[in-house]
Amino acid sequence: MHWAFKPLPLTNLDQFATGLVGTRSPYGITKNSFNDKYVSGGSSAGSAVVVANGTVPLSLGTDTAGSGRVPAALNNLIGLKPTKGAFSTAGVVPACKSLDCPSVFSLNLSDAQLAFNIMAKPDFDNCEYSRALPSNPVRQYPAKLKVAVPTSFEGLWYGDEENPKIYANAVETLKKAGAEIVPVDFTPLLDLAKCLYEGTWVAERWAATREFLATNPPEKELDPTVAGIIRGGAKHDAATAYEYEYKREAILKQVQKSFEGIDVYLTRHLD
Structure with missing residues (x-):
């Protein structure tokens, strides 16, 4: 008997959350869920594609410039970016810490709203920008x-x-x-x-990654476009x-x- 398994979609992301195309990584390109000739959007490319392909009903990404909404738009999903501080950033590898927002990918608005209701809680002990939400008029x-x-x-x-x-x-x-x-x-x-x-604000990306870059990682581990952008923040x-x-x-x-x-x-x- 032969078993046929559908391979899981690539869940790779743009390196250091720097990119909006899903191709800026030395570990492979995340392909659009509809047409592999198109970009999937980034930087949270893989998080969007696994929802669009039906692997999971909902996933999380990050959104500093558009990383949670561009992949949603290009893969026919709902992309929810809350206002800064509504979701805790505890555990999130920072890109620009003063602007970063965790985001939600979902197939419909109801799931996005449910995720928001669960996640929008103050976390003053672990997130510097966390805040309590005002009453919703x-x-x-x-x-x-x-x-x-x-x-x-x-x-x-x-x-x-x-x-x-x-x-x-x-x-x-x-x-x-x-x-x-x-x-x-x-x-x-x-x-x-x-x-x-x-x-x-590029300097924030440098602040988030300079300790790692100081270890002199092999160039093959760095996307050249991403590395160029981040190192430019040092100036x-x-x-x-x-x-x-x-x-x-x-x-x-x-x-x-x-x-x-x-x-x-x-x-x-x-x-």
Whole structure:
């Protein structure tokens, strides 16, 4: 008698949570669950693929820049990123500790909500950023939702001709459902995202890994792109870190203003 076993999907991740493609690892590429010619998204690539392939009904990832939502989007899953401190980071290998959030991959919203209800508990003894959640007010949404649609995506599709059509179809679907489409400038959010990899927050990745890198691990154990990004964090000084923090706060004021009166923000990942 011959037994046929379906091999488990590769559960590899982008090394040191640095990457959004699922390919940045010396231990193999995590392939998209629908088409192996497409990336699976990262850095929590494997966590998403095992849910999308039906191996498990739910899994955990991390999300600093998009690592828990990009793989979800590319593998047709729910990707839940809580606000910082809602989930404890105890036991999580840090990427940028001041920004890191554990995340949830699930097949449906109910499972994601269940996971949130279980995990959203204070853990003051083990997580520096842990916090107690405020009471959840019941918000009454208007019958005609105001949906913000960025006006500054032009030129940011990088030659892709398929996804702009999918995005446009999503906008039309919301219109047909009765939503009011409100054009907004996406530039402040894009500027904020750039700070994460072009600013001093890369130094946090260096702080998280420098003891390991000081052991001089063989180069074959390091993804060259990841190693280059992390080692670049060593060049930043404390004064520059404060400068970027001031910049971040100024950008946030612009972002908050653009959210006024908005019920839903329809965007896409640009990481």
